[in-house]
Amino acid sequence: MKYYIIAGEASGDLHGSNLMKALYKEDAQAEIRFWGGDLMQKVGGTLVKHYRELAFMGFAEVVQNLGTILRNISSCKKDIEAFAPDAIIFIDYPGFNMRIAAWAKKKGIPTHYYISPQIWAWKENRIKAIKRDVDYMYVILPFEKDFYEGKHGFPVQFVGHPLIDAVEEYRSSADSTFRERHRLDDRPIIALLPGSRKQEITKLLSQMLTVVPHFEQFQFVIAGAPSQDFEFYQRFLTDKNVAFVSNDTYGLLNVAYAALVTSGTATLETALFKVPQVVLYKANPISYQIAKRIITLKYISLVNLIMDREVVTELIQEDCNSKSIYAAFSKIVEQQGREEILQNYDILIDKLGGKGASELTARLINKNL
Structure with missing residues (x-):
């Protein structure tokens, strides 16, 4: 079978790579062409366009780059037609993927959506397009099944969360050389996860770093995104107590004592590694007011x-300041605050369902072809 997969962000690249592994197990003759990133490229198939060329954050940024986005959509349609897949698999990234789904449905190409657009958060009216253009939906959050089936009468399959498998797979094979490889000392490590897009990194990393002078007993380590070059981060590395690792976020979380994290998939990954965290969010003021x-x-x-x-704790926009970050961070590095968060993480993991989300999704996709 021929599969065309579209993932437009770093998290989609991770989930897409694990789904591709499962598809190859299900279908040894699978041909896969995809929009994604380095992780998907390592699995195999043919990379059409890297997500670093696609990621625009917020309303204002999307408007500014509308011409590029429309050209990408046109290019994607032409590439799909030339490939003639048996199925298109969309991974989140709804602004782009729903346009392709509408076009694909008219062309008679089966459409499979893995990791639902977050229409339960905003743009709930997208349910009309989903019902019209998506043949099969595979959801990964427990409340999404009730949302789609109970509220909107649209059948979906809850497959569990693929991050459970991704984190467990990493931890089962991780070695103890992280500190040595990155020349870190023996102090407890604080992970700084400022996101993957330049806009959010620029806004949030400088705020995260304000706590560094107050906690010399810790070593702070920035998680560099694979989509950004080291040169971009150099301006933030002026304190001797701040280190940098590139493209090794799981290695960092596996040894971290606590973390400051930009909202998004990374908040769940941090929880699955059982690292106490404070969540930060600060957007373009116009984008934030609209959102x-x-x-x-x-x-x-x-x-x-x-x-x-x-x-x-979530610190959003004006609350995302040095004073509030210091106060929230102080709590999660104290024993009582840590224990409370860790106990809640155990409950969270139970809610997310069992293992094997990628394998189950691959089986269902093949069953539905």
Whole structure:
């Protein structure tokens, strides 16, 4: 069978790579062509376009780059037609993928959506397009099944969360050389995860670094995104107590004592590694004001959304300042604060379901072809 996969972000690259491994196990003759990143490229298949050329953050940035986005959509359609796949598999990235899904449906190409657009957060009216253009939906968050089937009468398959497998696979094979490889000392490590896009890194990393002078007993380590060059991070490496690792976030989380994390998939990854965290978010002011008026969620982190209560502190926009970060960080490095978060992480993991999300999704995709 021929599969065309579209992932437009770093998290999609991770989930896409694990899905590709599972598809190759299910179908030894599989031909896969994809939009994604380095992780997917390592598995095999043919990379059409890297996600670093696709990621635009926020409303203002999307408007500014609209011409590039429209050219990418046109290019993608032409490439799909030339490849003539048996199925298109969309991984999140809804602004782009839903346009392709509408076109593919008219062309009669089966459409499979793995990792639902977060329409439960905003743009709920997208359910009309999903019902029209998506043949099969595979969801990874427990509350999404109730949302789609109970509220909107659209059948979906809850497959569990693929990060459970990704983290467990890493931990089972991880060695003890992380500190040695990155020339770190024996102090407890604090992971700084400022995101993968230049806009969010620029806004958030400088805020994260404000706590460094107050906690000399820790070693702070920036997790460099694979989509960014080292030169971009150099301006942030002025303190001798701040180190940098590139493309080794899981290695960092595996040894971290605590973390400051940008909202997104990384909040859940940090929880699965059982690292206490503070979640930060700061966007373009225009983008934030627009988002605040149309997003009705109580929380921005996946950890709190899944638990439906505040398990980890979220510091958003004006609250994302040096004073608030210091106060929240101080709590998670103290024993009582750590223990409370870790106990809640155990409950979170139970809610996420069992192992094997990628394998189950691959089986269902093949069954539905």
